[in-house]
Amino acid sequence: MEDFLELAKENTDKDLETCGVLGAFLVLYLVHLRGFVIHLMPFFPPLCNQENGTFYVTTLIIPKQDSTSSSCQALNEEDVFAIQNERSLFPMGWIHTHPSQSCFMSSVDLHTHYSYQMMVPEAFAIVLAPTDSSRCATLMQQFCSLSYGIFQLTEPSGMSVLKECQETGFHPHKEPADGSPIYEHCSHVYTNSNLRFEIFDLR
Template sequence: MEFHISFLDHKVTKSSPSPALCCVEAVPQDEQNSHITAFNSGDGSTNSDNESSSSKNVRDVHISMRLMEDFLDLAKENTDKDLETCGILGAFLENGTLYMTTLIIPKQESASNSCQATNEEEVFTILNERSLYPVGWIHTHPSQSCFMSSVDLHTQYSYQAMIPEAFAIVMAPNDTSRSCGLFRLTEPDGMNILRDCPEKGFHPHKEPDNGNLVYDHCSNVYKNANLRIYYCSALLNISS
């Protein structure tokens, strides 16, 4: 998956979002349900767990129960055409935990193995106006398996270099073994490899000499049934 958005050197403008990028709010069906679940080893399912990820030196991130399902619904038309869809995840920080509350789906150009945002200014305007951290990104692999390509890894590096907790969600609805994965570059090995890699496009990356992985499943992300989520999407034809 090829997804370009220049987080490291982007200068935010004061322009207003395009009317085509509209915002709607979705509320979980059971707002009183305080149950929080943690993702397990990366197959998209969950285990009950109300404790923090003590094995990681990163803050916990809470996401909406509905995020992945709703994103697939928004991306369905593209998926049916074998086109990728990408989105940016915005979160606010409270008491040491990041709460992901906004999904931004920008105007984009897509192919079967690539997706390029075309309105970065609108994305950053929304993040700035809501005081949100770009805590991660989500994209589909409409006909591929659930993995991180070399270009995905470079995109993830740009997020993770800014925010250590940043993660990538890959949705692969046609992968019968694992339809959803949450990934981060390993630290320091994966981050060092991507930092020092000058290559563009799809290319191989050398594995760390110590046998560790370049990227792995993240264990600091939790599904929170109480979280409201806002969708700011160029794919929605809904008045704000």
């Protein structure tokens, strides 16, 4: 998040959003083989499902992009797919800035995120709002003036609202019938500062 913010700074200063894609590899555990932990993924990818493993986000890809103060559109997405495919990475979600808005998921963000969560149910969206000081994240000291959120659509409520919505641009969404929110803070994402990661800035 810090590195991304640094790379986004030039845009942020001009009140333009910046977006990036998060790539993750999956480590799958088969623990029932006499207590041995077997990492299946490098050897038998077709046998892997996502039910008994951990995704490690290790790659940030910043695509060529068109942005405004409230939107960011990735261009040449095939370049992003190429990097993911070469490294067998899952499209684990995305990260973007809100240079002058608060920390939330806009309707356009929700539609963007729907595609990620359709592909990978664990996918998440990070929103960084450098000028929103309403929520002070205490995870790291340097984030103290920065509000950020790690979000996902609720399953099944939010996912089905988005599935049925045909609108484009900024628009209101109806609340799910069961009273749950459309999106929520993720509870399955943990930060690990020991994890090595790489950044591809394709701009």
